[in-house]
Amino acid sequence: MSNHFHLPSKPPPSGLHIGSIFILLGVSALGSFVPIAVSLSKHPGVVYAVKFGTFFGIGTILATAFIHMLTPAAEKLGSECLPESWVEGYESWPYLFALIAIVLMQLIDYLIEGAFRVWQTTDDLVHLHQQDTVLTVHSSQHTLSHARTVEDAETGSAHDHGVDEEEEEEEQREHGHNHSNDNEGHKQGSNSDEEDHCKVHGHGCHHLLAATSKDGAKRDPSAIVGIYLMEAGILMHSLLIGIALGVATGTEFDTLLIALSFHQLFEGFAISAAAIETGMRATKALLLAALYSITTPIGIAIGIGIRSTYNENSQTALYVEGVFDSLSAGILIYIGLVELLSPLMTQSKWMREQRWFTQAFGFFSFYCGIIVMVVIGKWA
Numbered sequence: 042m043s044n045h046f047h048l049p050s051k052p053p054p055s056g057l058h059i060g061s062i063f064i065l066l067g068v069s070a071l072g073s074f075v076p077i078a079v080s081l082s083k084h085p086g087v088v089y090a091v092k093f094g095t096f097f098g099i100g101t102i103l104a105t106a107f108i109h110m111l112t113p114a115a116e117k118l119g120s121e122c123l124p125e126s127w128v129e130g131y132e133s134w135p136y137l138f139a140l141i142a143i144v145l146m147q148l149i150d151y152l153i154e155g156a157f158r159v160w161q162t163t164d165d166l167v168h169l170h171q172q173d174t175v176l177t178v179h180s181s182q183h184t185l186s187h188a189r190t191v192e193d194a195e196t197g198s199a200h201d202h203g204v205d206e207e208e209e210e211e212e213q214r215e216h217g218h219n220h221s222n223d224n225e226g227h228k229q230g231s232n233s234d235e236e237d238h239c240k241v242h243g244h245g246c247h248h249l250l251a252a253t254s255k256d257g258a259k260r261d262p263s264a265i266v267g268i269y270l271m272e273a274g275i276l277m278h279s280l281l282i283g284i285a286l287g288v289a290t291g292t293e294f295d296t297l298l299i300a301l302s303f304h305q306l307f308e309g310f311a312i313s314a315a316a317i318e319t320g321m322r323a324t325k326a327l328l329l330a331a332l333y334s335i336t337t338p339i340g341i342a343i344g345i346g347i348r349s350t351y352n353e354n355s356q357t358a359l360y361v362e363g364v365f366d367s368l369s370a371g372i373l374i375y376i377g378l379v380e381l382l383s384p385l386m387t388q389s390k391w392m393r394e395q396r397w398f399t400q401a402f403g404f405f406s407f408y409c410g411i412i413v414m415v416v417i418g419k420w421a
Contacts, residue, residue, distance in 0.1 A: 052290060054345045061286060061298050062338040068302045069279075069337055072309030073330035080317045089399075092391065093406040095318040098311030099381045100410025102271070105308055106373035108418035110278055110366045111139060117363035122354045135367040142371025146270065150379070153263045264319040267380040268312070272329050274369035275312060276336045279305070281362055282421065283337040287344015288351045300421035301337070307413055309333055315381055 076098075080091055114135040119128055127134075282301060289297050312333060316326040344351070352358060386392060392403060 054287075054348065057298070058287065058294070058341075058345055062341045064298070064302060065283070065286075065305055065341060066334055066338045069305040069309050070330070070334040072306040073313045073333050074309075074327075076310055076313040076317055077323055077326050077330060081323060091314065091317060093403060094310065095314040095381075096386060096403050096406040097307075097410040098314040099377060099386065100407045100412075101307050101311035101414050102315070102373050102381065102410075103377040104411045104414035104418070105275075105278075105304075105311075106370045106377060108415055109304070109421065110370035110373065111135060112418070114138070114363045114366035114370060117359045117366070120354065120359050123356055123359055135363060135370075138364055138367030139371035139374065142274075142368045143375045146267070146372055146375040147379075149270070150263045150267065153266055157262050264380045264384070265316075265321050267376045268316045268319055268321060268329070270372055271315075271376040272312060272333065274372035275308065276332065277365050278369045279308075279333065279336040280340040280343075281365060283340015283342075284344040284347075284351075285340075285353070286337075287341040287346075288348040288353065289344075296420050300417050300419075304414070304417050304421050305337055307410070307417075311410065315385075318385055319380070 076091065076094055079087060079094070118134045119132070121128070131137075282304075286294065286297050286301055309330065313326055313330050316329060317323075321329075386403065386407065392400060395403075
């Protein structure tokens with residue numbers, strides 16, 4: 042199909058087109074800021090709310106990848122408007138690009154993990170060196186004190202020399218006992234420090250897989266970087282769907298606006314809940330929420346601006362949207378399965394310590410996230 046044809050004229054943007062910018066801004070902000078606000082509360086039920094919200098969000102993220110990104114990508118990259126050599130020469134372009142994104146995500150994850158292990162090992166060696174220095178200073182002070190005691194004894198009065206051997210032996214025994222107590226106390230202190238260290242960092246004090254902040258929260262650097270990359274993929278997708286809404290007309294626009302409102306609400310909730318659960322600081326999570334909130338409205342504004350010249354069936358538009366959606370889908374699939382579903386749910390110690398109905402509700406939340414986005418995928 043040739044791209045050189047006269048585009049049908051589109052009516053000027055309606056008031057609802059302009060209003061959709063603020064509607065999507067509001068629902069996106071609502072969805073993305075609520076999990077962060079809830080996490081700042083000290084109410085006992087907050088832990089359960091954040092956990093179940095995270096499970097719901099994980100389902101949302103996975104369904105978004107497969108239904109809202111990979112499926113449209115397959116339609117665009119398989120469009121009859123593209124060259125026949127592209128369409129019939131290889132039929133799995135969208136899945137190839139998604140696979141490339143997954144492989145790159147795994148490589149990035151591996152490199153980050155390796156760099157963090159090296160950094161943490163170096164930090165441990167510095168900590169041990171500092172402990173050895175403290176022990177050396179303590180031992181030197183004790184030796185100096187003992188030498189002064191011996192010197193005083195040698196230069197003492199004749200009366201001191203007259204102390205009977207039994208009293209001298211008693212003093213030596215007491216001195217030896219005190220020295221033993223000092224060593225024992227130091228060992229107990231070291232053991233206590235080690236126990237505290239293990240309580241924070243895990244069995245055997247090998248805390249190479251996670252950093253610990255001042256507030257005691259355990260943070261996996263690869264998981265947090267994964268959240269940033271997932272945000273990047275979602276932002277690309279949000280920009281594209283915003284453009285699609287901006288150029289839509291008639292009943293298509295009305296249906297798409299309703300569907301995208303729910304889409305942005307739940308997707309914003311998902312990414313913020315995942316960010317909080319992986320240990321990201323609230324300030325950084327707020328920044329991500331703000332970026333997410335404004336991306337789709339920016340896309341709508343762009344769509345409104347180019348609606349008279351935009352051709353969604355042009356080869357350029359099909360290639361760009363198809364490749365971006367494929368790459369975004371791959372990023373979300375990897376993050377959703379490797380960084381979120383497995384550590385936060387499948388291998389979650391918290392999850393397995395709960396009663397059966399709490400665990401069941403966790404799975405129910407996860408499935409609800411999937412179902413909601415699958416249903417919305419009918420229209421968006």
